[in-house]
Amino acid sequence: MANLTLVIEDSLLKAARVRAAHEDTSVNAMVRRFLEDYARNSRRQVAATERVMELAAGSPASSGPSGRQWTRDSLYER
Numbered sequence: 001m002a003n004l005t006l007v008i009e010d011s012l013l014k015a016a017r018v019r020a021a022h023e024d025t026s027v028n029a030m031v032r033r034f035l036e037d038y039a040r041n042s043r044r045q046v047a048a049t050e051r052v053m054e055l056a057a058g059s060p061a062s063s064g065p066s067g068r069q070w071t072r073d074s075l076y077e078r
Contacts (some may be wrong), residue, residue, distance in 0.1 A: 006031075 016027045
């Protein structure tokens with residue numbers, strides 16, 4: 001396991017230690033959990049984006065062979 005050095009304000013570290021103690025954990029465990037969630041969510045977002053693109057590519061919806069036949073102005077003719 002790797003070690004990580006952080007530079008943070010003393011008051012922030014103190015507040016984090018107090019909260020960690022109330023949650024019966026440590027600042028180290030809190031930072032590790034945050035980094036795990038951060039990395040995991042990034043992978044989920046990439047996977048979700050890839051899935052949406054796959055679905056869009058396989059969708060039968062289109063503007064037709066000659067493209068759209070309307071203009072924005074024609075949609076709002078009065």
